[in-house]
Structure formats: structure tokens, C-alpha cells
Amino acid sequence: MKIIVIGANAAGLGAAVAARKTNRVAEITVITEESVATYSRCGLPFVLSGKISSFEKLNVYPVSTYRIMKINLLTETRATHINVDDHNVEAESKDGKSKILEYDGLVIATGAIPKKSPIEGINKNGVFTLHTLRDGMEIAKAMKHSSSACVIGAGYIGLEIAEALIENGLKTSVIGSRTSVLPNIIDPDMALNVKEHLEKYGVNFILGKRADAVLGEKKVKGVSVGGSEVEADLVITATGVEPNITLAREAGISIGETGGIKTNIKMETSVKGVYAAGDCAETTNPITHSSALPLLGATAVRQGKVAGVNVAGDYSTYPGALSSVVSQMFDFEVGATGLTESQARRFGLDVAVGKMRSFTRASYYPDAKPIVVKVILERESKRIIGGQIVAGEEVTQRINALSLAIQKNMCGYELVKADTCYAPSVCEASEPMVLAAEMAMRRT
Numbered sequence: 001m002k003i004i005v006i007g008a009n010a011a012g013l014g015a016a017v018a019a020r021k022t023n024r025v026a027e028i029t030v031i032t033e034e035s036v037a038t039y040s041r042c043g044l045p046f047v048l049s050g051k052i053s054s055f056e057k058l059n060v061y062p063v064s065t066y067r068i069m070k071i072n073l074l075t076e077t078r079a080t081h082i083n084v085d086d087h088n089v090e091a092e093s094k095d096g097k098s099k100i101l102e103y104d105g106l107v108i109a110t111g112a113i114p115k116k117s118p119i120e121g122i123n124k125n126g127v128f129t130l131h132t133l134r135d136g137m138e139i140a141k142a143m144k145h146s147s148s149a150c151v152i153g154a155g156y157i158g159l160e161i162a163e164a165l166i167e168n169g170l171k172t173s174v175i176g177s178r179t180s181v182l183p184n185i186i187d188p189d190m191a192l193n194v195k196e197h198l199e200k201y202g203v204n205f206i207l208g209k210r211a212d213a214v215l216g217e218k219k220v221k222g223v224s225v226g227g228s229e230v231e232a233d234l235v236i237t238a239t240g241v242e243p244n245i246t247l248a249r250e251a252g253i254s255i256g257e258t259g260g261i262k263t264n265i266k267m268e269t270s271v272k273g274v275y276a277a278g279d280c281a282e283t284t285n286p287i288t289h290s291s292a293l294p295l296l297g298a299t300a301v302r303q304g305k306v307a308g309v310n311v312a313g314d315y316s317t318y319p320g321a322l323s324s325v326v327s328q329m330f331d332f333e334v335g336a337t338g339l340t341e342s343q344a345r346r347f348g349l350d351v352a353v354g355k356m357r358s359f360t361r362a363s364y365y366p367d368a369k370p371i372v373v374k375v376i377l378e379r380e381s382k383r384i385i386g387g388q389i390v391a392g393e394e395v396t397q398r399i400n401a402l403s404l405a406i407q408k409n410m411c412g413y414e415l416v417k418a419d420t421c422y423a424p425s426v427c428e429a430s431e432p433m434v435l436a437a438e439m440a441m442r443r444t
Contacts (some may be wrong), residue, residue: 001026003311004089006079006100006247007109008032009041010297011278013060014304015107015311020069022312029072029101031079034338037066039351042297045157048143048164055133055140082106082251084271089266105311108248108261109304112241112279112295119152120213121239126220127235130161139236143168146234148224150174152211152240154181156327159194161236162203163329172203173230175223179208186334186388187341190353190374193380193390199330206230213291241295243280251413256282258293261266265317267307275311277303286320287339287385287406288347296320324403326396332369333395337403338386348380352412354440358432360394362424369393375402375412375436378444384437398433412441 003019008030016030030037039058066073068076076094084092088102103282114129121127126146128139128350143149149165151158155175165172176183190444195205209226214235216222223230243260254270256262260282267275267283272387278300285292299321309316326335344351352374361368369392387402387442389395415437422429 001104001313002102003028004103005030005107006036006082006089007111007278007280008037008073008075009039009109009111009278009282010300010303011307012107012109013038015109015275015277016071017069018305018308019107019312020071022314023310026312027072027362028070030066031072031074031077031089031101032079033076034132035076036158037061037063037073037075039133040297041131044130044133045160045164046160047136048130048140049167050164054134054336058133059129072385079247080254082247082274084107084251084253084274085317087273096364101360106275107304107307108253108269108274108276108280108309109278109307110151110244110280111119111300111301113244115240115242117152117237117239119211121215121216122237124214124220124395125218126214126216126233126235127214129237130157131241139234140340142234143170144319146170148172148232149234149236149237150230150232151236152223153240154178154183154205154207155180155238155240156185156325158236158238159198159329160327161238162198165234165236167203170234171231173223173232174203174205175209175211175225175230176205176207177210181205181207181219182334185340186336186390187374190334190372190388190390193372194329194332197390201330226280231429237314241279243282243293243295245280248276248280257289258282258291260293265314265319266310267303267318268310273311277307283318284320286322290347292321292323294323296304296321296323296325298324319407322406324399326399332392334390335395335399336386336388337374337399338384340386340388341374343429344376344378344385348386349385351385352377352379352382352439352443354436354441354443356432356436356439358428358430358435360391360428362425362428371432373398373432373436375415375433375440377437377440377444378413382413382444384412384415384439402433412444416441
């Protein structure tokens with residue numbers, strides 16, 4: 001059996017490894033345009049901030065691992081065409097040589113590409129996008145010769161980049177077209193906590209306005225926004241990504257309403273034997289049962305595993321994505337899962353919301369840190385449909401717990417009755433998630 005995986009990051013690696021574990025004798029080939037396979041894109045901002053010592057640390061596996069697993073890795077090779085009728089992929093190496101690779105099963109894990117910005121002057125010297133290892137290295141060099149920076153985009157990546165710039169001593173501004181930060185991830189009331197935390201460290205926000213133009217002649221000198229000029233000799237755009245679907249679309253594979261490659265619960269596309277996973281793949285939201293495009297690393301890994309098992313001849317399913325996310329910035333963490341309050345209302349759901357402020361440890365214990373938890377219930381059924389947390393620590397596992405509660409269709413009453421643990425050094429006697437759920441239940 002011949003299996004080809006196009007793409008060698010989170011989804012591609014997940015698919016290749018799962019395929020090998022499922023089928024010990026299959027011939028597996030992984031194609032990637034980059035010179036380094038399978039590194040953590042999510043770690044790039046943390047190398048820039050200095051929390052991770054070098055870009056080399058982001059490599060997931062050494063090249064020898066692929067040899068041990070008998071995976072044929074083709075780096076600096078671009079897949080140029082998929083022929084679904086003849087079951088082959090045309091590819092071109094760095095030296096311009098073309099080859100045709102036959103397959104019995106194919107996984108498309110082409111990821112996403114940065115959205116093209118319509119801002120005037122966006123191609124000036126000194127403007128960057130953080131998406132690849134090479135991007136990260138170029139920004140690291142540019143920071144050494146810069147004193148001020150502007151980040152266009154107030155999502156997760158934009159805020160993580162802002163932290164890195166501040167840590168490197170640059171005066172930093174963030175421009176966001178929406179009126180709050182992280183607008184697609186948390187509600188404005190929770191986003192205010194994030195904004196205030198970042199402002200304490202010197203991040204300047206210009207929200208609710210669009211960047212009009214990048215200013216400067218040969219090199220960047222600032223950004224025009226809302227009639228004002230923001231000083232910057234370094235500009236980084238972080239206005240989001242879109243699925244890289246060119247190969248799939250040209251091959252006649254169906255594209256979904258979100259712009260991603262349409263898949264079923266097996267991550268199989270409209271063409272039998274061809275699967276898609278990761279940022280290029282459309283899935284479903286298990287709460288609303290609508291199409292979803294998560295664009296998240298952890299989601300990509302899980303989808304890749306499912307696609308890999310199935311392409312190798314076994315059976316596995318993917319239940320859909322709640323888009324659970326978490327990040328750390330300076331001395332605090334922020335996470336979310338499921339629907340935000342505003343998203344739920346856009347889907348016509350009547351919600352009850354509970355929000356609780358507490359501490360991560362007993363309030364009298366040294367180093368107890370503040371925590372804010374928001375739990376969202378569907379009013380009639382009282383089922384949990386969303387959660388958001390901003391805290392000094394211990395966000396990840398609480399978000400994971402809320403994610404599991406949503407997956408299992410738990411109602412607020414069940415969370416209120418959760419048998420939680422307690423010790424002054426690690427948590428409060430009353431778990432903040434439980435208290436938030438209790439408040440939401442009183443409002444149903």
C-alpha cells in the first residue's frame with residue numbers, strides 16, 4: 001500500500017505517524033515545501049520573546065526519526081497537482097526536477113496561509129508576517145535594529161508577538177479592527193481583563209479602527225490608523241490565516257462553506273481514499289452542528305491521527321471541534337472552549353451566563369493569583385456550551401475539564417455537583433468553575 005501525505009506539520013506528522021502505527025508495511029511518503037519538517041509553529045512567538053532559547057528547539061523530530069519509522073520525507077519539494085483519477089501526485093523539487101508519485105491513499109495537510117492584507121504599503125521593507133520558521137528568523141534579526149513596533153491584529157498570535165516585542169525592549173502598539181482583543185475567542189467582558197493585563201506591561205492598544213497604510217519611503221516609519229500616525233520601524237501583520245486549498249480545489253475536491261476542504265467524520269473528502277486534516281480541513285461544531293474551521297494546532301494533530309488511521313486501512317472518527325484554546329502572556333493565562341456568549345446568540349441560542357472572580361489558591365496562601373471564570377449554559381436544556389478563563393495560573397486543565405463537560409453534554413447542575421478537591425496551597429475550597437456554573441444555573 002502506498003500512502004502520500006502532503007504537508008509535514010501538525011496534521012501531516014500526525015497522519016504519517018498514525019498511518020505507520022496502523023500499517024507496518026505501507027510505503028509512506030511525506031512532502032513538504034520547507035527545508036525543516038515538523039516544527040512547532042505555535043512556539044515561534046516564544047522564541048522571539050526569549051522564553052525558548054532557539055528556533056532549533058522547535059523541531060519535533062530529528063530527521064533520523066523518519067528513517068526509523070520508514071517514512072520517506074521529501075523536503076523542499078512542492079506538490080503541484082493531484083490527479084484523483086489516476087491516483088498520483090505531481091511534485092517538483094528545489095532543483096526544478098519533477099516526479100510523479102502514485103498513491104493508494106492520500107492525506108492533504110497543506111495547512112493555512114496568511115491572509116493577504118489590503119493595507120497600502122504592506123510590502124515595504126520592515127513589514128513581516130509570522131507564519132514560518134524563516135519568518136521568525138527574519139523578525140528576530142529585525143528586532144535587533146528596531147526601537148518601536150506595531151502589530152496589526154489583536155488575536156492570539158498578535159498578542160503573543162506583542163509580548164515578544166515588549167520583552168525585547170521595543171515600544172509596542174497593537175491595532176485591532178474590533179473593539180476588543182481576541183474577538184473570535186472570548187467575549188468583550190473577559191477580553192477587558194486581557195487588555196488591562198497587557199497594558200500593565202506597556203502594550204498600547206488602538207482598537208475599533210483599521211490600519212489605513214504603512215508609512216515610510218524605503219523603510220517603515222509608522223502606521224496610519226484613523227487619521228493618526230503610530231510610530232514604528234517594525235510592523236508585523238497578524239490579521240489571520242485562511243486554508244490553503246489550491247491543490248484540492250484544482251483536483252476537483254469539494255470545498256465547504258467555511259472555505260476549507262469539506263470532510264466527513266473520517267476526515268475523508270468528497271473523493272474516496274483522499275483525506276484532509278488540519279488548518280485546510282473543514283469540520284463541524286458539535287454544539288451547533290454547523291461547519292467549522294478551527295485553525296488550531298491541537299485540532300490539527302487530532303484530525304491528522306484520524307486521517308492517518310483511516311488512510312492506512314483501519315477505522316477512526318473525529319467528533320468535531322470545540323476550538324479549545326489556551327495561551328500564556330507575561331504573568332497570566334487565557335483560555336476558552338465552546339461558544340462565546342455572542343456566538344451562541346448568533347446561532348439563536350438563549351443563554352444563561354455565570355461569571356466568578358476568585359483565586360487560584362486559598363486567598364491567604366502566598367502567591368495566590370486572581371482568576372476569572374465564565375460559564376455559558378443553554379437556558380432551556382441547561383447544558384454547558386462554553387467557558388472562558390483568565391487567570392494567573394492553572395487555566396489549561398480547567399479549560400480541558402470544561403471541554404470534556406461540553407463533549408459529554410453535561411448540564412450546569414452536574415457541574416455544580418462535581419466532587420472537586422481542595423488544599424490551600426493549590427486551590428480554593430470552592431472551585432471557581434463550580435461557582436460560575438452555580439451562578440449561571442440561578443439565571444436559567
